[in-house]
Amino acid sequence: MIIHLPTSATDSYTVDASWTDQRLVYLVLAAFALLIALRFVKQALAPIEALIQAVAAAVLVAIAISLALVLVAAAAFSTH
Numbered sequence: 001m002i003i004h005l006p007t008s009a010t011d012s013y014t015v016d017a018s019w020t021d022q023r024l025v026y027l028v029l030a031a032f033a034l035l036i037a038l039r040f041v042k043q044a045l046a047p048i049e050a051l052i053q054a055v056a057a058a059v060l061v062a063i064a065i066s067l068a069l070v071l072v073a074a075a076a077f078s079t080h
Helices: 009-076
Strands: none
């Protein structure tokens, strides 16, 4: 990479434009890389999604059973 130091106002504008072009290229490449990464992350997480749903279902079953046991105990020990 050649570093060009500006010697006049017009050279300075040219160097700034060059840096702006480079930044734009870097940003476009970064966006492209992120899009590819997101696509593969979605594919990688697909099997995990089923696991998360299974865990959530198990938690709901545990809560429902606990609630049912509490209500049965409350009914059994009710003094009315």
